[in-house]
Amino acid sequence: MSKPVVLITGGGRRIGAATSKLLMESGYYVLIHVRNSKGLAEELIQTHSVENNCQPCGEVIVADLTSDEELNSMITAVKNNPMLKQAGGLFGLINNASIYTPIDFEDLTLEVMRTNFRIHLEVPFILTKQLIQELTNSTGSIVSIIDTSQGRAWEGLSHYTSSKSALRQLMINLAGDLRNQIRVNCVAPGAIISADWEIEHFASVLEKVPMGRSGKPIDIANSVKFLLESDHLSGQIINVDGGWTIVE
Ligand SMILES: NC(=O)c1ccc[n+]([C@@H]2O[C@H](COP(=O)([O-])OP(=O)(O)OC[C@H]3O[C@@H](n4cnc5c(N)ncnc54)[C@H](OP(=O)(O)O)[C@@H]3O)[C@@H](O)[C@H]2O)c1
Incomplete structure (x- = not known):
């Protein structure tokens, strides 16, 4: 029997890996896009395919999303994927890939700005444009x-x-524009896992979070799965942030 197929960008490590893992465990065939984390993603698939006896539960697609050529190859690979064809379409597109490094405004270049808008806005836009038919065929949805x-x-x-705010607004607008075809929703994580450069800052953020602790990658994964499976939800944003948004 065919499984619903989902594509997740940046799904090989951290929050993306927790989401890929939960979805594989839940019976999805997961196309895990990575740039550098190919080995981690392969290991994730191998482990869960053995544990869940699904040989395999997913596959890895490698692409540097800053490259038009690599993004186009990835889209072609998704469209031609045998599991996707068997399922009759794409059930979920999860826009997770991200870059997150602070730069003082005096050092911020147009190139850095463009790369952030490329990863956070352009790539989800292009993936939506290119995969809309596959998503529609499966009564699928997007979670950004x-x-x-x-x-x-x-x-x-x-x-x-x-660039993240632009993505938020694109998704809300598309929930309206694509209302007859697919659902579109977002998950907004609060403080979940710190980046290497922000360990001190992360501790100070946690002091402001009403629940007084960080979330876990599985908290994000659970919300993604909930949105993928909630047939009457569109245009919604779930803040998974321990209450941070209500105090600031
Ligand atoms: N961590 C948090 O507490 C937190 C808080 C708020 C929001 N978020 C959001 O939650 C999501 C996951 O967070 P995270 O911290 O797990 O993310 P992350 O580690 O910063 O990035 C996720 C993945 O994005 C991929 N990526 C980056 N540049 C790429 C490029 N040029 N081409 C292809 N892939 C690229 C990387 O894949 P490879 O490893 O394969 O290179 C990376 O593993 C992100 O959208 C983030 O903005 C996270």
Whole structure:
């Protein structure tokens, strides 16, 4: 019997890996896109395919999303994927890939700004345009991973926050424009796993979080799965942030 197929970008490690793992465990065939984390993603698939006796539960697609050529090859590979053809379409597109490095405004270049908008906005836009038929055929949906920065000034991160806000707004608008074809939703993680550069800052953020602790990657994965499977939800944003958004 065919399984519903989902594509997740940046799905080989951290939050993406937790989501890929949960979806494989839940009976999905997961196309795990990676750039550098190929080995991790292969290991994830191998482990879960053996544990769940599904040989395999997914596969890895490698692409640097800053490259048009590699993005186009990835789209072709998804469209021609035998499991997707067997399923009759794509059940889920999860826009998770991201870049997150602070840069003081005086050092912020147009190139960095463009790369952030490329990964956070252009790639989800292109994937939506190119995979809309496959999503429609499967009564599928899009879940984009945004953040809780909307309306706030995060020091040295204007390139990141502005491009994530653009993604948020694109998704909300598409939930309307594509209402007769697919559902479109977002998950907005709060403080889940710190980046290497922000360990000290992360501790100070946690002091502001009402629940007083960080979330876990599985908290994001659970919300993604919930949105994928909630047939009457569209245009929604779930803040998975321990209450952070209500106090700031
Ligand atoms: N961590 C948090 O607490 C937190 C908080 C708020 C929002 N979020 C959002 O939640 C999502 C997951 O967070 P995370 O911290 O797990 O993400 P992450 O580790 O910063 O990035 C996820 C993946 O994006 C991929 N990526 C980056 N540049 C790429 C490129 N040029 N081409 C292809 N792939 C590229 C990387 O894949 P490879 O490893 O394969 O290179 C990376 O593993 C992100 O959208 C993030 O913005 C996270």
